[in-house]
Amino acid sequence: MTYVIDPVRIGTEQLPGGRRLGWAEWGPVDGVPVLLSPGAATSRHLGFGGDVVDGLGVRLISLDRPGLGASSPLPGRTFGDFVDDIRAFAALRDLGRPLMVGNSQGAPFALACAAAGVVGALAVVSGADEVAEPCFADALPEELRRLVALAVADPAAAEQVFAGFTPQGMWEMVMSGSPECDLAVYRQPAFAAAYRHALDEAFAQGAAGYARDTVLAMGRWGIGLSDIAVPVDLWYGEKDTGHSPDLGVGLTSRIPGAVRHLVPDAGGAVLWTHAEQILSTLLGRDTTP
Template identity: 60%
Template sequence: MDYGVQEPARLGRTRLPDGRLLGWAEWGPADGTPVLVCPGAATSRWLGFGGGVVGSAGIRLISVDRPGLGASDPAPGRTLTSWATDIRHLIRERGLRTPSAVGFSQGAPFALALAANGLVNAVAVVSGSDELAHPRFAHSLSPQVRDLVDAVAADPGAAEVSFAEFGSTDALWDLIIMASPEADRAVYTDPVFQHAFRRAMDEAFSQGPAGYARDTVLAMGRWPFDPADIAVPVDLWYGQQDTSPVHSPDLGESLARVIPKATRHLLPAAAGALLWTHADAVLRSLPT
């Protein structure tokens, strides 16, 4: 089956005001409607989606490596707010006007940070990680995830070191496969998809595990913005068969109540790989 993973049409790096370089990949027409992609944990700009959709939909899909991953230079101590500052410059330099954003899995808080900072006109959160450290999830996290959240709250620096010691392509791949239901394993172990996924992970770890570790600290901590203040439309896409313990514990139900213009799509027969199994619906929910 074709899950829409194709080679990027364009690759590049944009220099930020402090001299760092931010790596990106693009698919679709260069003059198309811009959509920024915030990839999932420990993956790079190389792993796209919707390869059979972006051309006909007129979408310019831009996946951006977060600092320290793939082709983006490190930024020790970075935050969700500093990420938004980096993207503000990228938008200006790349002539992206006011793009939309897609945040998959651990990329969700990064996409929502762009909305909270007024940089995008809409967001699609796909199988997204929620604000796991929020009190509304005090009693609904798995024991393993609760331990991670508590570790970040108690000592973020020590937690970051621990995440770095764990982080590698093989360790993350094994964790993903173990935590996924059969519907997702069928996607992830498809030979073409697996090659693309693991290549993106290899590139993400090409500078070492520090970028992944910093991402995980940010994902497991409190967000520096209130989702209730997000003023743009947010589509929340979840599959009812999703078993990942680090996605939203309630599959976006409470987040939909918090974000004023949220629309929740709960697909009964789907699991967590919605970015590739339902790319057309996700992309066509965004403004054109």
């Protein structure tokens, strides 16, 4: 199976104020725009569904968050700043109100966009949950609980901790903590090469961008999930061990009308193993005139 292919178009967009936003695209230029908010410490280079986007008529656009890959840094940025970037990017590229996919640590950023109404529908795939919610305190491993507490109490100190991460360290953490069904994807040569490329590219400016992402994702989000008025689907593999302690049950309940899909015999790599199903469902949720 072909899990990933290289981008077919790649570049940067200059945002109001002069910062750059890095992007990569797959699929037809006149396809339905679907933005991708990538997972932790990865860049625009790691897309998904490259073998199905043409048939589905999807123009997949993966975006580097500030300080990662080709995007200019924005120290102290918030989820609201990301929403502003997406709103500006969509206007500059004449995308209207695009659809969106948020993967892993990219999920809360995508949820912020849904809450602000700048996207027409959202798929959260293997989404990082709001682990700072008190209900998860007893469900988290001790080290993760300590890091979450630090992110809430002292975000600057937490950023310093996460700024010590490297591409190799991220690779080893993922490979050592993933179930066999995920490793079968990650070890596939083309996927491993694309993943390593995305990690190296994400850290090209240093680890500050990843560190800020992680502090935001691990802290209290402050996102109005109950205000989301666009369709949201949440996808989790039943063997996913690292993204949500309850596989998205609580997160789904906090989003009006959200639909949770639990995929049998899949793990955190469900974005790549079930790309066609995820994109087809997302297209069916599009309410944009």
